Amino acid sequence: MTRAALAIGLIAASAWAVATFPRSVLVFLLFQGSLLHAYLAPIPRWLRVALLAAALLVLMPVIGAYNGYYLEVATQVGIFVALALGLNIVVGLAGLLDLGYVAFFAVGAYSWAIFGSPHANLIFGGGFPLAAGWFWAFLVVGLLVAAGAGVLLGLPVLRLRGDYLAIVTLGFGEVIRVLANNLDKPINITNGPKGITPISRPPVPFDVSYAEAFYFLVLAIVGVVILVNRRLEDSHVGRAWEAIREDELAAQAMGVPLVRSKLLAFACGASFAGVMGVVFSAKQVFINPESFTFLESIGVLAMVILGGMGSIPGAVVGATVVTVLNLQVLKGLSLWLNELKNAGVTVFGLSLADLPTQLEPAKYERMIFGMILVLMMIFRPQGIFPVRRRARELAGKS
Amino acid sequence: MTTALFEARGVTKRFGGLTALHQVDFVLDRGIASIIGPNGAGKTTLFNIFTGLYAADEGGVAFQGRPLLGLRPDQITALGVCRTFQNIRLFANMTALENVLVGMHARIGLRVWDVLARAPRFHQTEAALQARAVALLERVGLRGDPNAVARNLPYGDQRRLEIARALAAGPALLLLDEPTAGMTQGEAGELMGLLRALVADLGLALILIEHNMRVVMEVSDRVTVLDHGEKIAEGPPREVQADPRVIEAYLGTAARQRRPRAAR
Amino acid sequence: MDVPLLIGIFPQVLLDGLILGFMYALIALGYTMVYGVLEFINFAHSEIFIVGAFVGVEILLGLKGAGWLESLPWPLVLLLLLVAAMTVSGLLAVTVERVAYRPLRSAPRLIPLISAIGVSFFLQDLIRLVESVWRNAFNLVYPTLDALNHRFELTETLDVSVKSLVVIVAALAMLWVLHMLVNRTKIGTAVRAVAEDQAAASLMGIDVNRIISLTFLIGGAMGGAAGVLFGVQYGLINPYSGFIPGLKAFTAAVLGGIGNIPGAMVGGIVLGLLEAFAASYLGLLTGGAFGAEYKDIFAFSVLILILVFRPKGLLGEIVRERA
Numbered sequence: 001m002t003r004a005a006l007a008i009g010l011i012a013a014s015a016w017a018v019a020t021f022p023r024s025v026l027v028f029l030l031f032q033g034s035l036l037h038a039y040l041a042p043i044p045r046w047l048r049v050a051l052l053a054a055a056l057l058v059l060m061p062v063i064g065a066y067n068g069y070y071l072e073v074a075t076q077v078g079i080f081v082a083l084a085l086g087l088n089i090v091v092g093l094a095g096l097l098d099l100g101y102v103a104f105f106a107v108g109a110y111s112w113a114i115f116g117s118p119h120a121n122l123i124f125g126g127g128f129p130l131a132a133g134w135f136w137a138f139l140v141v142g143l144l145v146a147a148g149a150g151v152l153l154g155l156p157v158l159r160l161r162g163d164y165l166a167i168v169t170l171g172f173g174e175v176i177r178v179l180a181n182n183l184d185k186p187i188n189i190t191n192g193p194k195g196i197t198p199i200s201r202p203p204v205p206f207d208v209s210y211a212e213a214f215y216f217l218v219l220a221i222v223g224v225v226i227l228v229n230r231r232l233e234d235s236h237v238g239r240a241w242e243a244i245r246e247d248e249l250a251a252q253a254m255g256v257p258l259v260r261s262k263l264l265a266f267a268c269g270a271s272f273a274g275v276m277g278v279v280f281s282a283k284q285v286f287i288n289p290e291s292f293t294f295l296e297s298i299g300v301l302a303m304v305i306l307g308g309m310g311s312i313p314g315a316v317v318g319a320t321v322v323t324v325l326n327l328q329v330l331k332g333l334s335l336w337l338n339e340l341k342n343a344g345v346t347v348f349g350l351s352l353a354d355l356p357t358q359l360e361p362a363k364y365e366r367m368i369f370g371m372i373l374v375l376m377m378i379f380r381p382q383g384i385f386p387v388r389r390r391a392r393e394l395a396g397k398s
Numbered sequence: 399m400t401t402a403l404f405e406a407r408g409v410t411k412r413f414g415g416l417t418a419l420h421q422v423d424f425v426l427d428r429g430i431a432s433i434i435g436p437n438g439a440g441k442t443t444l445f446n447i448f449t450g451l452y453a454a455d456e457g458g459v460a461f462q463g464r465p466l467l468g469l470r471p472d473q474i475t476a477l478g479v480c481r482t483f484q485n486i487r488l489f490a491n492m493t494a495l496e497n498v499l500v501g502m503h504a505r506i507g508l509r510v511w512d513v514l515a516r517a518p519r520f521h522q523t524e525a526a527l528q529a530r531a532v533a534l535l536e537r538v539g540l541r542g543d544p545n546a547v548a549r550n551l552p553y554g555d556q557r558r559l560e561i562a563r564a565l566a567a568g569p570a571l572l573l574l575d576e577p578t579a580g581m582t583q584g585e586a587g588e589l590m591g592l593l594r595a596l597v598a599d600l601g602l603a604l605i606l607i608e609h610n611m612r613v614v615m616e617v618s619d620r621v622t623v624l625d626h627g628e629k630i631a632e633g634p635p636r637e638v639q640a641d642p643r644v645i646e647a648y649l650g651t652a653a654r655q656r657r658p659r660a661a662r
Numbered sequence: 663m664d665v666p667l668l669i670g671i672f673p674q675v676l677l678d679g680l681i682l683g684f685m686y687a688l689i690a691l692g693y694t695m696v697y698g699v700l701e702f703i704n705f706a707h708s709e710i711f712i713v714g715a716f717v718g719v720e721i722l723l724g725l726k727g728a729g730w731l732e733s734l735p736w737p738l739v740l741l742l743l744l745v746a747a748m749t750v751s752g753l754l755a756v757t758v759e760r761v762a763y764r765p766l767r768s769a770p771r772l773i774p775l776i777s778a779i780g781v782s783f784f785l786q787d788l789i790r791l792v793e794s795v796w797r798n799a800f801n802l803v804y805p806t807l808d809a810l811n812h813r814f815e816l817t818e819t820l821d822v823s824v825k826s827l828v829v830i831v832a833a834l835a836m837l838w839v840l841h842m843l844v845n846r847t848k849i850g851t852a853v854r855a856v857a858e859d860q861a862a863a864s865l866m867g868i869d870v871n872r873i874i875s876l877t878f879l880i881g882g883a884m885g886g887a888a889g890v891l892f893g894v895q896y897g898l899i900n901p902y903s904g905f906i907p908g909l910k911a912f913t914a915a916v917l918g919g920i921g922n923i924p925g926a927m928v929g930g931i932v933l934g935l936l937e938a939f940a941a942s943y944l945g946l947l948t949g950g951a952f953g954a955e956y957k958d959i960f961a962f963s964v965l966i967l968i969l970v971f972r973p974k975g976l977l978g979e980i981v982r983e984r985a
Contacts, residue, residue, distance in 0.1 A: 097772050099779075129608070156970045162772050163703050167912065171962035174909070182955050217446075228514060228727050235513040235520070236506045238501070243489050243500045250487040253449060255475035255567050256505030294905070298783060305776060356798035359791070367787035373780025377773050378765050 752967020
């Protein structure tokens with residue numbers, strides 16, 4: 001009873017706090033923490049579901065109505081949760097280290113960006129953008145195109161051993177980035193570094209703001225992605241992936257078709273990224289190659305590693321922590337530092353205003369990703385929420 | 399003339415300058431056949447060729463009349479030839495039950511769509527698979543908990559689990575690579591009882607690689623002897639045991655000279 | 663197609679390719695030696711390399727600020743840069759191995775690789791941090807040394823700068839030293855022994871950990887030297903400049919045969935030539951549709967093709983026997 005009261009109380013209190021202190025990063029983190037607590041606390045299942053549903057479906061949108069920034073953060077988190085879940089299938093379940101995952105995200109994003117904006121007129125002469133309603137069809141188009149790209153990439157490279165596979169996928173990711181940057185001639189497909197804009201957004205019912213609409217859309221897609229993940233995991237498909245990860249040779253001898261299974265993992269992982277790519281481009285209205293670099297691929301990898309390879313709650317938590325770190329904590333640190341500088345604060349007799357202007361915490365994402373990866377590998381390779389099998393696997397090897 | 403269940407003719411395999419197998423013939427129709435020979439004779443290499451892990455340089459292998467050369471290991475398993483490994487290669491962090499379920503992969507007719515949509519067909523199939531896996535574990539005499547993680551099972555159980563996993567795909571021919579390695583005579587005897595029961599109940603044919611001579615003599619219908627990649631003897635166990643060439647291969651020329659009498 | 667033009671630029675392209683190739687060869691050595699000994703891709707090697715470039719630029723800027731740059735003979739300056747960079751990079755490589763890779767030596771193969779990626783990213787921003795605090799800038803320009811920029815005209819269409827020659831000579835010298843070290847000294851034999859069979863080498867009394875550290879030291883030093891040469895040759899560096907050359911140098915190492923030291927050299931030169939030709943000719947041949955900006959894709963395509971069709975590389979890989 002007290003547990004339940006604690007869970008409810010935490011959520012309610014932090015939600016109120018967010019409403020009262022709309023600019024405090026710390027308070028918003030508390031709110032997210034209260035959600036995590038509700039997920040983990042030993043409370044009856046109905047209560048857990050009810051609390052999380054209330055928080056995600058009611059509280060969050062209401063907070064968002066008052067403070068668009070938090071809604072934006074929550075939506076971004078959702079997008080990366082889906083990406084992390086996709087990469088989770090490839091890296092965590094099948095054990096294939098894909099370092100170029102962002103390429104599938106890019107492919108999905110550009111597919112809607114090109115046809116959902118006037119840009120396609122440059123290629124076809126006229127008739128674009130497609131009516132905004134086409135967005136929903138393109139969710140499927142993006143999925144299929146990305147899955148196709150996954151299969152195309154996978155076919156030649158899946159026979160390679162693990163570290164070579166990693167480097168080749170990295171190369172593929174870079175190829176996609178360079179292509180995005182340079183395919184503006186002879187035919188202007190991607191418009192190069194200038195990017196594509198304006199990208200149409202889907203029509204929204206009931207006078208809801210776009211921010212809220214996208215939040216719910218992302219939430220819905222994440223729900224589907226989680227469902228698909230679990231169903232695959234809990235089937236002969238998931239068992240085959242595990243077996244491949246454990247001992248590829250034995251798996252094949254037992255009747256598991258290696259190439260087909262790995263391709264399926266690649267295609268599934270890629271398709272999630274593709275769908276989210278379409279959503280991303282519609283949400284941002286503007287995309288350019290800068291959003292699809294190696295940094296993003298490693299960022300998603302860091303999320304999966306942090307949360308726990310192969311673990312669905314792990315991917316969710318990992319994505320949340322890393323996105324919040326980047327979007328809120330680092331940025332907040334930058335802002336805070338600036339405020340201190342402007343206020344002329346001194347530390348140990350040195351005025352902070354004298355700090356080099358180039359020093360901006362918000363830009364140090366790479367350092368964060370790097371530390372996460374190294375520290376997790378050394379101290380807790382199974383992640384924060386390990387799949388029970390992974391925990392055994394990695395405990396056994398030490 | 400009906401084709402034999404399993405027929406290998408003229409199998410030759412070279413690794414660089416080394417000829418691991420030279421013109422080996424092997425035919426089996428039913429029952430239990432053992433392949434023996436000193437270390438390095440090429441026994442496991444032969445198994446690897448039979449199951450598609452290696453490609454033979456010369457010769458052909460056919461199962462139920464179908465040529466096997468060029469097929470992948472998972473395709474050969476699907477046709478009905480399954481194996482275990484010399485060093486235990488279980489999926490260490492999966493449970494015993496899951497290990498067996500993986501073995502059934504080739505026989506599962508579900509599509510990805512069935513899995514995603516959780517059609518009734520999916521639930522029925524999964525339930526049937528689980529039941530069959532439990533039954534298989536019982537049949538091989540697994541003493542541990544089916545939900546125990548494979549790496550935590552005692553050694554004898556691990557060997558039995560390997561056999562259960564190999565049986566999961568419902569093979570007509572089972573290849574066992576040193577199934578009694580590391581076992582006491584008592585355990586080996588138990589395993590032999592199990593193998594005889596499997597052959598009798600399931601109509602399996604069995605090819606064993608073995609070093610335990612007592613097991614070989616007790617359980618085999620026929621013994622084939624390899625040495626330096628060549629077949630040097632083949633026949634009922636007693637005959638092979640007394641064959642001077644076999645003795646020489648195992649114990650050296652001096653041993654043969656000490657037993658001047660020819661095979662009885 | 664302007665054939666005379668295509669032929670005319672050929673010698674210059676060839677020279678550019680060689681210079682690029684030697685640079686890749688030097689960086690590739692670090693990858694190939696570590697892979698030969700540990701079967702592990704030291705992803706952070708690209709940052710070890712660029713740290714060398716930063717050491718060089720800091721020394722040069724320091725000398726310039728003190729007014730000594732003009733008065734010192736340029737070979738001395740260059741030697742100073744190389745020694746300093748090799749020392750710092752080598753020690754950094756050893757430290758990274760101790761801290762981030764050694765604890766993971768018995769883990770499944772992908773674990774140390776992920777750690778290496780983490781180290782790479784961490785170092786990039788660490789360099790940025792250090793330079794931001796020290797100099798409030800991290801996009802740095804190498805001060806020019808007039809003597810180095812002096813260009814010789816070999817023919818009408820071909821000229822070569824002193825610094826290009828310096829790069830080639832320095833690279834050759836270092837490759838020769840490495841060759842002697844690995845093949846003619848006792849310690850080189852120990853390295854080769856560890857590369858082939860760690861357990862056996864250890865039974866023979868070789869301290870495997872020490873040899874591994876030494877391998878990182880040498881590979882890191884080569885990378886650091888390459889960093890100085892890179893800075894001298896191209897002039898502009900930032901903390902993220904190491905990533906692409908590192909990836910290409912790894913491609914070169916695989917192209918030549920991973921673990922194979924002469925292979926790294928061959929692979930580096932071949933890749934450098936391929937890239938220079940792609941950069942110069944691609945634009946001319948396609949009428950501007952696909953130009954020099956695609957040269958990176960070229961290198962990545964080579965990587966993908968090699969790994970898929972001939973993973974042993976041109977000269978054959980030298981990696982441990984599998985048990």
